[in-house]
Amino acid sequence: MLFAAAPLLAGVRNLSVGETARLLDFYVVLPGMLLLIPVFLPEQDKAIRDLIRARYTSMGSIYLVRIFLNVAVMAALTGVFLLGLERGGCDFPFGNYFMASLAGMVFLGGFGAAAFALSDNPVIGYMASLGYYLFSFGAGAKYLGNWYLFSLVSGSYKEKVYLAVTGVALLAAAIVIRVQKTR
């Protein structure tokens, strides 16, 4: 839904490289957060958790599958959105920007999921992600260095690599913490 709202609110046609980067960095990165943070939500209810734990499949692998599925959906939606941008006459390097967008999403999602796992509270997960977004916005590259969220606008991909790797690590950590805590 957020993706669909973009043409109404922001522009999606004939954007320059810089404008596209800005849209991707600031706007498109948010839906990723929405998909990845609630990954532990269904099992929050203790009764459901007990029910699932009694099954043969381990909790860890269930979470892993769920994350993979969500990332796949994220990638598909982002891909379609970027294709739409390209069709609309926007000018940007598709492959690079696609990976860059995913990196941001995975990081924010992982950060929030880890916060959720640590605190056992989904709202804190959202708060952590939005807090990081806000902090990037305000304090920016000065404090965050290689983990600055909005580097695409200045044409730099290095940060995206850092974000992607850290994001994956955070997601893995989130699963481990969650499984350990709810044992």
Add this chain to the structure above:
Amino acid sequence: MIWTLFKKECRMLWKSLIFWLYILAVALFFFSQMGTITFEPKPQPEQEGSYGMKLSDKPEDQIQGALGNLAESYFHNSFTTAPIGFNKHVNLNDSEKQKVETILEEMTGLPIEDLQKDFDAWEEEQKVEMPDGSSVIKAGNYTLKPKGGLTYETFLKEMKEVCKILGPGSDFTAEAIKNSAVVEMTYEDALEEYHNLLEKDGLTGGYARLFCDYMGIILAILPVFVAVTREIRDKRAQMKELIYTRKASSFTILFSRYAALCFSMFVPVLLLTCHPLMECVSFGKGIDVDLHMSAFVVYSLGWLLPTILVVTALGMFFTELTGTAAGVLVQAAWWFLSLFSGEETMHGGQYGMNLIPRHNTEMNYAGFHDQFSQLLLNRIFYVVLALALVTGAAMIFEARRKGKWGNGKISRIRKRVRPASSATAGAR
């Protein structure tokens, strides 16, 4: 009853993790954005470099700037608007282009061909030859002189027509037109601003505005997390049934909760103001200034408290309505839109109805003073909205208590998906 509940809520809140995370986030944001104040010295008559830029409030400057902008967009056939702060290119069809052409001709009194020649000539002038033979176009503001006798009112009327064609967020709204008349500040201008800061603002006023500008950003989103967590807590602990049977009315329960939330979240903000206040005091010792000591408190109350009130109320309302953390998403969307669409009005004096009124400078007392009634209206509106939302939340709470609306679900038609939950609750 309401007072005991208030105290209980406060105590519960001060022991919760998310409240301390809130305080941490607020403090972190403050120190990373505003931190230590660098006080500008008094401007000197023959200063090197510029004194800064200001917006000219002379209608002639505004008209020339806006007309030039319109012509440039027309000739390049590319109109840019930014409804939520992200650039959007608008394509005009032939009849719309014709309308713009007519407006341009009427405003300048010249046929479009002459305007085209003038514009092409200007673009040629802007071209700079590079050593390797290529040419770069220098950035500049194209301005067009209006025909003699054009009144500001007629001009604004025609610009409204342009806005209708382009849609929201264009450069030709009344607000945006003021923004297009950028001129250099003279020494006298700079000196006047400096004196305003000391005399009319008592030094603290200007920095209080800056404080409110920064803190407004974070206070438009953080309180929703605390509010939603508090509301959801009852559901997770499965306390709803217990609370429903108590003597206190729904309004008492929810308003005491609301008051506790807003009070607890506002106090840290007030405490933070001590930091810039002390900095102002120590700076003020060196120069002759009559400090307004209460400025920070007054500004925080009037500028920031309404934001906290409405965001908390929204969080409570949507959590009561949906039984989920949907309030976070709604507020995040609102915050996002307010933040990005406020980018054009950073210098203050153009507050509109934005949730986050911007004023990113300790100067511009004039802008603040002129638009004070608009700001007041803005803030009062949000206080009223906040109270309405809390009342709404209380009404929903009451309805659920009476058994209407199902238990925690909006539609009673939906089957109960978690029979396991009530079984566990029954076994406790």
